[in-house]
Amino acid sequence: MDNVLEITIVTADGDHVIANPYRNQDLFWALRGGGGGTWGVVTSATYKTHPSKPLSLAFLSVNSTNANSTQNLLAEIIRLTPSLVEQGYGGCSGIVADQFQLILLSPNVTAEQTQATFLPLFEFAASQPGLSVENSTVVYQDFWSWYEIAFTNGEMVGAPTEGSSWLLPKDIFQTSKPEDLAAELFKITSNFGYW
């Protein structure tokens, strides 16, 4: 899978150079994950594009007065995660003890499939004590149709906090005890996202 194909950069010695798999390969490698501002001033990036496809989205928002219920809901999401990855869902969530938001979308499934996948999770959330739940599924005709609604309202996303991240391997989620993983995640921090 390709995304970035080439980067141009002004290096510390003042040269404006092209970095790609054929020229300045070491620089091209280092730039792809080495962190902002580390290797020079990037002046352009060249990316491959992909077919524009409809996106099927699932949304879950929970206000909670019961931290155990929030944790139980996270355990259900962990249980569902291997199947979600298989179906091509990507997304983001914000999780604190009294609030929980989940937005997931996939270009590979139909509206009916999204409803079937998420209905049990929505029902589980509604069944937990102390949770007030909003949920929906919707199909957008392409990436921009979703992005325009989600991100172009003039507000910048992000927060003035320092973050860190882990890429968790698949087998972590194929556990027979997702509730244990949910408990551990809640122990690490009271404020985290789940992608």
Added chain:
Amino acid sequence: MTLVFTFEAGVQWFEAYQAAKQHNRAIIGASSQGVGAAGGWLAGGGHSILAPNYGLGASNSPVRTKSYPLILCRRGQRIGDNHRHRRR
């Protein structure tokens, strides 16, 4: 047809997405509209809501023989169309 885009420093992701939409293509980029399309997002690996399908922004397979039609985008103006992707 696989298009590729070159975004010069200063182009923000919402502009990049609009350019891609004009050509009926999707592109892997950042969430926040104000993030630069040639910058720190990529240097941090390039996470995206579409990455589970199309890979991180930093994904690049080592062997490639194709050339692609290229569109060059500068902040506020589109200056070119259908250039050949340069390979040197």
